[in-house]
Each structure stands twice: as C-alpha cells, then as structure tokens.
Amino acid sequence: MSxxxxxxxxxxxxxxxxxxNGLLFRRLGARAGLPAAEAERRLAGAGWTAANRGLLxxxxxxxxxxxxxxxxVPAEEFNALWSSHFTVHEEVLPRVEGLVGRVKLVLLSNTNVLHVAYLRPRLPLLERFDHLVLSCEVGHVKPEPSIYQEALKxxxxxxxxxxxxxxIPEFVQAANALGIRGHLFTTAASFDAQLEAMGL
Known part of the structure; x- marks a missing residue:
C-alpha cells in the first residue's frame, strides 16, 4: 500500500x-434577447481559453x-451575470478544511479573473490553501503538463x-500521465472515501 x-x-x-453553465447561458441569453441554446452557440468560441490563460x-x-x-451590458451588471451560476459546495468544505496542515493543499483551476474575483470572498477556505495555481495567473491551462508541474513545484x-x-476525466488522465495520483471527483461522500483509502 502506498x-x-x-x-x-x-x-x-x-x-x-x-x-x-446552462443557467449562465439562460441568463446571458435572456439579457441579450436570445434563446439559451443560441447564447451557448455564440459563446462556444468566445474567448474562453484566452480568458482562462489570462489573455483577457x-x-x-x-x-x-x-x-x-x-x-x-454595463460592467457592473455583466460581472454579476457572468458569475451568477456558481454555488458553494458546502458539503465538501469541512473535509477539505480537515486537510489543512496535514498535507500541502494546492488549488489547480482553469478560471478567469472575473470568476476569481467573485469566488475568493465567498470561499474564505481558499486563504488556508498553501498555494492557488490559477490558469489566468500562470498562463497555462489543464490538461497541459506545465500547469500540473507548476502545482507540484x-x-x-x-x-x-x-x-x-x-x-473532468481528461484532466485526471493528464495528471496520471505525469505520475500524479489522479482521481475523478464525483460527490463529497466519494471524495471522503477516496481520501480515507489513501490514509487521509
């Protein structure tokens, strides 16, 4: 056993x-006078990766x-809409909190500056992480090996x-390919069982 x-x-x-994301497309579509499916179609290539790389x-x-x-859409209204599809996963937070001080805790996320600004104050637990590796700050995105290597550093x-x-299975597979012990996250209960199986 490892x-x-x-x-x-x-x-x-x-x-x-x-x-x-379905809620996000519905709300953005409604604001623009478009059906949700049309909003999603138009936004399919609308700079997601550029935003996640910090280029926007x-x-x-x-x-x-x-x-x-x-x-x-004016900035204040847009910023609220752009992050209106998030809810905190309250059930998992105590288990993550329990890891603080026992292991190095690193966030590894594909995200953009507006979502980071919205979520930081709503997730005070992030302040207890040892480091946050945010794609929009490091310029790399999952599943690129470089962003995993940044997290390991x-x-x-x-x-x-x-x-x-x-x-996302593709991102887990990319971690495994580098020798990291990758696990697919599904529920708070399964996360708890996965940690226990590893001795945490």
Whole structure:
C-alpha cells in the first residue's frame, strides 16, 4: 500500500463550487434577447481559453462576450451575470478544511479573473490553501503538463507524492500521465472515501 500523499491538488469548479453553465447561458441569453441554446452557440468560441490563460482581463471578457451576444451590458451588471451560476459546495468544505496542515493543499483551476474575483470572498477556505495555481495567473491551462508541474513545484513534492481531484476525466488522465495520483471527483461522500483509502 502506498503511503498517504504529501500534497492534495484540488480543482475548483464542480469540486469546491458548483457551476451551472446552462443557467449562465439562460441568463446571458435572456439579457441579450436570445434563446439559451443560441447564447451557448455564440459563446462556444468566445474567448474562453484566452480568458482562462489570462489573455483577457475583466473588460476584455465583457467586450468579447457582449460582442458575441450582440448586446452591450454595463460592467457592473455583466460581472454579476457572468458569475451568477456558481454555488458553494458546502458539503465538501469541512473535509477539505480537515486537510489543512496535514498535507500541502494546492488549488489547480482553469478560471478567469472575473470568476476569481467573485469566488475568493465567498470561499474564505481558499486563504488556508498553501498555494492557488490559477490558469489566468500562470498562463497555462489543464490538461497541459506545465500547469500540473507548476502545482507540484508549489506543493514541494514529487508527482507520486501528490493526489489530484478533478471532475473532468481528461484532466485526471493528464495528471496520471505525469505520475500524479489522479482521481475523478464525483460527490463529497466519494471524495471522503477516496481520501480515507489513501490514509487521509
């Protein structure tokens, strides 16, 4: 049996917070006078990766999305809409809190500056993480090896000494390919069982 991991790397979306993209498209579509499906179609290539890489700041995101939707939404209203699909995953937070001080705790997330600004004050637990590796700050995105290596650097451990949890199988597979112990995150209960199986 392997020893317990020295570091736990956690995804943000659908792990610490839920994001309902369908709700986001409905709300943005309604604001632009479009059906949700049309809003989703128009936004399919609207700078998501550029925003996640930090190539678009807050105003760049607003402009890109508004242009795609054919609507001019003022910044304050847009920022609220853009993050209106998040809810905190309250059930998982105590288990993550229990890892503080026992392992290196690193967030590893594909995200953009507006979502970070919205979620930080709503997730005070993030302040207790050892490091936050945010794609919009480091310029790399999952599943690129470089962003996992960035997380390992801040965790101060070898790949096999780290466990990684994400809700997207492709990102878990990319971690496994680097020798990290990747696990698919599904529910708070299964996360608890996975940690216990690793000796945490």
């Amino acid at each position: 020893p317990p991991p020295r570091a736990v790397l956690l995804d943000l979306g659908n792990v610490l917070v839920f994001h309902d 700041g807050a105003e760049g995101i607003r402009r890109t999305v508004c242009e795609a939707l054919g609507a001019d 801040h965790a101060g451990c070898e790949p096999h000494e780290a466990a990684f949890f994400d809700d």
